[in-house]
Amino acid sequence: MLSTIQEFFSHPVLVKELRSRMRGGRAFGLLFFYLGILILFLLGLYGSSGFRGFFDYSAHGKGSFIGAAIIGQITFRTLASIEFLMVIIISPAITAGSITLEKEQRTLDLLTMTPLKKSSLIAGKMATALAFTLLLILTTIPLCSICFLFGGVSPGSIFQTCLTLFSASVFMASLGIYWSSCCKTTVSAVMFSYSSLFVPYFLTMILGYMGLLSFQYHNPIILITSPVSDILTGLTSSSTLFGLSLWKGVGGSSLCLLSGILLCAAAGAQLESFPKRQGFALRILSLVLYMYLSLLFCSTWYTSLLSHGSILTAISPPAALLCLFIFMQCILTLFYTAGTLSAWECSNLLQRLRWGFSKAGFKSNCTASALPFVLLLCVGQCVMYPLYFYLIGMKQFITLIGLPPHLLSANSITTGLAPAWLHDPHLNGLGAPAILGMMLAVTFGIAMCSMFYGSIFNSRLLSGFVPVMLILVGWIFLLVHSAPPILKSILSAFNPLLPFLQLSPTASLLQSHAGSTSGMLAGSVAAIWFITGCIHLLGLMLYGRRFRSSAVRSLEEEMQEVQRA
Amino acid sequence: MAMVELNNLCKVYKTGSDTLTALDNLNLQLEKGDIFGFIGPNGAGKTTTIKIIATLLLPSAGTVRVNGVDALKEPGRARGFIGYMPDFFGVYDDIKVWEYLDFFAAAYKIPKDRRPGIISDVLELTDLSVKKDAYVESLSRGMKQRLCLAKTLVHDPPVMLLDEPASGLDPRARIEIRELLKELQAMGKTILISSHILPEMEEFCNKIGIIERGKMIVEGDVKTLAQNVRGYQSITLTVKANAEQALHMLQQMPELVQTPSICAENHKIAEGSLQMPRGCTLQFQYIGPPEEEYAVLQALVQAGIQVRSFFTPETDLEDLFMRVTKGQVA
CATH class of the missing domain: 3.40.50.300 (P-loop containing nucleotide triphosphate hydrolases)
Structure with missing residues (x-):
């Protein structure tokens, strides 16, 4: 045990990074700046008249303990939220340059030549970045202690906040390191990591528009962007996770940590010079994350059902869960299939696709054999889905997630949820076969699209861009009222969430689809994505024919290398 | 291995x-x-x-x-x-x-x-x-x-x-x-x-x-x-005297030697070493079988020519390079 710890602290990357990070005035300058801003906010808050007035003339009487406690809590929450904001800005900034700088200084090749593993390199870089953010978080504890003057805040809650902040910084830092390993320059890595921070916010906006976020403080998507929201609102913060009583905000923190590990693994796989060997661990990890997310969703849904069940009637909860699955499915499909297919892969595409179903193909990381994996995810999720609800329907599970059973026995939604999956009046004809078929078709279409454009344009970015644009076209045509009805009904089917819109309060958008049930809409979505997928598959095969005669075995896209050589 | x-x-x-x-x-x-x-x-x-x-x-x-x-x-x-x-x-x-x-x-x-x-x-x-x-x-x-x-x-x-x-x-x-x-x-x-x-x-x-x-x-x-590339090996020869006689002898061996000549200027054998006086240095191209250039030296010595040095100057790699490449870039 002791030797493992010693080994970790003599990790070459960790030692070198810590040496160069803390050398000179930069690190201390940043620390000074960070604490300075926090102190300014604290002083401003303390000096503001409204704040003092709250203390003096609160309803509880002048100088009451409750008034003081409220002040203490407000101070603490303000500090925590500013701290959170700074941490999410600083942590990707530290890691976004960590790998790209190695690329820019051309030291990455030298590191590749050493027996140091890429995963070890990522771990070392992450450990240094996290050590620094931990320093930032810990240095604010003395500032937080001013709340003890007023009361209302326990040392335990400060510790819990630190834990949540730290797990948020793990997610942000790993986002930075992932982009750092993908991009060639630091500037683009920084740009991508900050802009991808906004994607979850953007997603929550769409979901909110659909009325899917009525229990937003427990929505996993929100939890991952802001696990602190749990603490800040103080309304719904739950310290239980699957029946275990842990710290407040445990759901968001665990999600952040898990996605952080996944992103780091992805970064490691990205850096491997012979990439075909790293796929297995990455796929297993994303499978775990996927399953965990849905379990968390179920668990948190029931937890908030307990606190205010009436809000949930806005939309049938299974439909909300399905929306989340489809989102996840689209993102994971893009993640695995975006990228350039080599000419060799194009020339025997069908063989490659078939190979993906075998054991070796599942373990490999080549783009073409990833399609069977994402389809498998799809089927797995559709099978797991009724299972969750079956579990939830069982009394043992209810006690496991820590809910008093008598509360749920009265709730009509839970009874018979598993059979409802096959024939659900809530879902308006959207049964299991329809959803499974639609998810498979959408996955197939997105995968083929991204493979095709990736190969034709030889760019990973463009390959992911086109399917996303198609989905956006689906949304736009749904919202544009003046569009011709036929065009509108065809193009809006690119939106995979279309069938669920009918179940939501925004069903009025679907005037052009009047008279069709959700099941029919799912059918049209499946059809259009299947056709799109087939067209692109055909195109890809035609494109691959050109390479069939050449003796090329496998190709890497290293244009820079050619230009430099 | x-x-x-x-x-x-x-x-x-x-x-x-x-x-x-x-x-x-x-x-x-x-x-x-x-x-x-x-x-x-x-x-x-x-x-x-x-x-x-x-x-x-x-x-x-x-x-x-x-x-x-x-x-x-x-x-x-x-x-x-x-x-x-x-x-x-x-x-x-x-x-x-x-x-x-x-x-x-x-x-x-x-x-x-x-x-x-x-x-x-x-x-x-x-x-x-x-x-x-x-x-x-x-x-x-x-x-x-x-x-x-x-x-x-x-x-x-x-x-x-x-x-x-x-x-x-x-x-x-x-x-x-x-x-x-x-x-x-x-x-x-x-x-x-x-x-x-x-x-x-x-x-x-x-x-x-x-x-x-x-x-x-x-x-x-x-x-x-x-x-192999040039088809000859260039050799420099220095004699104490009788450079003309040596030249004449070399000209008598056309199967082994080609274009013999007496260097017009003082020849510098190597960096920093002694300079051969004018008129005593000969240069020729050896075209006989590889690694048998001693035959030429043997013939010269047997004819009584006082040979001070007989050596192959450093190969001119640049010349070689220019000969085999065509300046095309992939």
């Missing part, structure tokens, strides 16, 4: 719709102790070849074996035998020379207690001991180059791949690097060195290969190569 063995190495890049052949069926075999000079115009595929041997690039076809290990199947094991020095040497900011070496030594999993000894050894070898505590970015370019060489020596690899170690250096730094390479040669390392500065290569390489557009045009021993 060959230390480095390349078989039918191909590398094809795909640029949009058209393909670009960077390496075309390259074969190479280096034994222990070989110093192989890899020469070619820019863009010929030198760096690509070195990167493929260093397991940093996957070839499109062909096999690579380093010290008997298949570098494509077991890149991890093959890397252990290789010291690789890229053409562009990057530095880390805010790090000292010894810390830089310590970092790489640790990355090569050298135990902590052995590192200081190794670091001072390689610093000694590269003549950087005085700079041990200096920051890397404060070093001059030549020093950085030597530091990079020191880094590649940390794990004592039997094979060294040096990509243009002398590019962008001033003459003094270049000579220092050359001296260093000679020391490495004495240590029995197999060195593959790419360069386009030719005079340096011929001094310490025992084998050279000229590559153009991904194809190895010629490969082998420097002197035999020159003779």
Whole structure:
């Protein structure tokens, strides 16, 4: 045990990074700046008249303990939220340059030549970045202690906040390191990591528009962007996770940590010079994350059902869960299939696709054999889905997630949820076969699209861009009222969430689809994505024919290398 | 057993719709102790070849074996035998020379207690001991180059791949690097060195290969190569007197000698050595069977000509290079 710890602290990357990070005035300058801003906010808050007035003339009487406690809590929450904001800005900034700088200084090749593993390199870089953010978080504890003057805040809650902040910084830092390993320059890595921070916010906006976020403080998507929201609102913060009583905000923190590990693994796989060997661990990890997310969703849904069940009637909860699955499915499909297919892969595409179903193909990381994996995810999720609800329907599970059973026995939604999956009046004809078929078709279409454009344009970015644009076209045509009805009904089917819109309060958008049930809409979505997928598959095969005669075995896209050589 | 063995190495890049052949069926075999000079115009595929041997690039076809290990199947094991020095040497900011070496030594999993000894050894070898505590970015370019060489020596690899170690250096730094390479040669390392500065290569390489557009045009021993390419070997002869008689004799051997002439100017045999007086030096091209040029000398000596020296001047690699390459870039 002791030797493992010693080994970790003599990790070459960790030692070198810590040496160069803390050398000179930069690190201390940043620390000074960070604490300075926090102190300014604290002083401003303390000096503001409204704040003092709250203390003096609160309803509880002048100088009451409750008034003081409220002040203490407000101070603490303000500090925590500013701290959170700074941490999410600083942590990707530290890691976004960590790998790209190695690329820019051309030291990455030298590191590749050493027996140091890429995963070890990522771990070392992450450990240094996290050590620094931990320093930032810990240095604010003395500032937080001013709340003890007023009361209302326990040392335990400060510790819990630190834990949540730290797990948020793990997610942000790993986002930075992932982009750092993908991009060639630091500037683009920084740009991508900050802009991808906004994607979850953007997603929550769409979901909110659909009325899917009525229990937003427990929505996993929100939890991952802001696990602190749990603490800040103080309304719904739950310290239980699957029946275990842990710290407040445990759901968001665990999600952040898990996605952080996944992103780091992805970064490691990205850096491997012979990439075909790293796929297995990455796929297993994303499978775990996927399953965990849905379990968390179920668990948190029931937890908030307990606190205010009436809000949930806005939309049938299974439909909300399905929306989340489809989102996840689209993102994971893009993640695995975006990228350039080599000419060799194009020339025997069908063989490659078939190979993906075998054991070796599942373990490999080549783009073409990833399609069977994402389809498998799809089927797995559709099978797991009724299972969750079956579990939830069982009394043992209810006690496991820590809910008093008598509360749920009265709730009509839970009874018979598993059979409802096959024939659900809530879902308006959207049964299991329809959803499974639609998810498979959408996955197939997105995968083929991204493979095709990736190969034709030889760019990973463009390959992911086109399917996303198609989905956006689906949304736009749904919202544009003046569009011709036929065009509108065809193009809006690119939106995979279309069938669920009918179940939501925004069903009025679907005037052009009047008279069709959700099941029919799912059918049209499946059809259009299947056709799109087939067209692109055909195109890809035609494109691959050109390479069939050449003796090329496998190709890497290293244009820079050619230009430099 | 060959230390480095390349078989039918191909590398094809795909640029949009058209393909670009960077390496075309390259074969190479280096034994222990070989110093192989890899020469070619820019863009010929030198760096690509070195990167493929260093397991940093996957070839499109062909096999690579380093010290008997298949570098494509077991890149991890093959890397252990290789010291690789890229053409562009990057530095880390805010790090000292010894810390830089310590970092790489640790990355090569050298135990902590052995590192200081190794670091001072390689610093000694590269003549950087005085700079041990200096920051890397404060070093001059030549020093950085030597530091990079020191880094590649940390794990004592039997094979060294040096990509243009002398590019962008001033003459003094270049000579220092050359001296260093000679020391490495004495240590029995197999060195593959790419360069386009030719005079340096011929001094310490025992084998050279000229590559153009991904194809190895010629490969082998420097002197035999020159003779094969040119079809003759140029020889300089100095006599004490009777230069005309010697010239006459040489003219009598047309099957062995061609275009004999008396040098008009004072001939300098080698840098810094004595100069031969005017009128006593002859030059001719030997076209007889290889390695039998002593026959000419024997004939001259038997005829009573007092020969002071009879030698083959250093092969003019640049001339050779210009002859075999066509200036085409892949």
